Amino acid sequence: MSGWVEETLHEDLHVKLKIDRVLFDSQTEHQHLVIFENETFGRAMALDGVMQTTEKDEFIYHEMLTHLPIYAHGSVRKVLIIGGGDGGMLEEALKHPSIEKVTMVEIDRSVVDLCTTYLPSISNGAFDDPRADLVIADGRDFVANCEDRYDLVIIDSTDPIGPGAVLFTESFYRDCRCCLTEGGILVTQNGVPFVQAEELTSSVSFFRALFKDATCYLATIPTYVGGPMAFGWATDNAELRMTALAELRARFDAEPVESRYYTPEVHQGAFALPPYVSELIR
Missing domain, CATH: 2.30.140.10 (Spermidine synthase, tetramerisation domain)
Known part of the structure; x- marks a missing residue:
């Protein structure tokens, strides 16, 4: 090479x-x-x-796709992760003692094994947590046939090419909605909107056809160049996105997690979108 x-x-x-x-x-x-x-x-x-x-900047991505919806919801007990073979999303979700089970569905067993071997700091032993349920399967098929219900569904996918392409379709998002408990939250990886505008526009348009509240929030991750990254947000409980800072702080103080990017203040500010992003999801 x-x-x-x-x-x-x-x-x-x-x-x-x-x-x-x-x-x-x-x-x-x-x-x-x-x-x-x-x-x-x-x-x-x-x-x-x-x-x-x-290794150096994974914490930003993983913290913002786990802690933000968990604290916004306030009573997450079961989490479903689609993708996430490096184990970083699993590790962050399991930092919350109140979470009873995290099911992680990864299509490629080799990714899990190789990341555990060569990138162990990212999962940090999360696969050994008794609350972790690793399923090697196609995420599309899993949600289409899922009988369990989850308070939070996280789509930690690759970009919409190759194996990850089906995870950006309306039918997939519809099946994800069926996996949620009442008032549950769906969050997704939606690329860097400055250079991947269509990815964000199409996903949020699908969300709005399926959920009462749909938008995105932002975080800046050095590895993903071109501007801040967008994370899709969808739920039938519109109040969750508007959770007051004082309440977020109270939840964080009651169940603190070790974080290097997420704070209640960052949480609230992440939903403040610059006009060029807002225009993509009108």
Whole structure:
């Protein structure tokens, strides 16, 4: 392999990360997976040439897709994660003692095994937690046939190419809605809107056809260049997005978690969208 991983996800924007040392490079059953070391970002993983996660900044992405909806809801007990093979989302969700069960559905067992081996700091032992239920299956099929109900569904998917494409369709989101308890929340990874506008626009339009409250919130993650990343938000309880700062602080103080990005103040501010993003989801 050359001395750089070049991501060509966007037609007009290519990004390179220097490879200091390759730890793994091979084709899994579903995709090409590379794990390597980079001085600035630590150990990093790319799937089919697209950067997925790095040790140094994964906490931002994982904290904002778990803690924000958990504290907004106020009484999450069961969580469903679709994707998330690195285990970071699982680890953050299980930081909450009040959560009784987290079911994680990952299509590629190799991603779980290799991340546990080469990126153990991301999952930090979460797969050994008795509340964790790992299911190796296609997430689309799982939600289509799901009989359990969850207070929170997190879609920790790759971009809408390859195995992740079906996780951005209206039919998939409809099945996710059926997996939710009354007033439950669906949150999704929706890319960087400055360079992936259609991804966000289409997802939120689907949400609005299915849920009473649908929008997105933002966080800036260095690995995903082009501006802040958008996370889709959908629920039938519109009051949850408007949870007051004092209430968020009270919930955080009652069940604090170790975080390096999430705070109640960041939570509230994440829903303040700049006009160029608001225009994409009108």
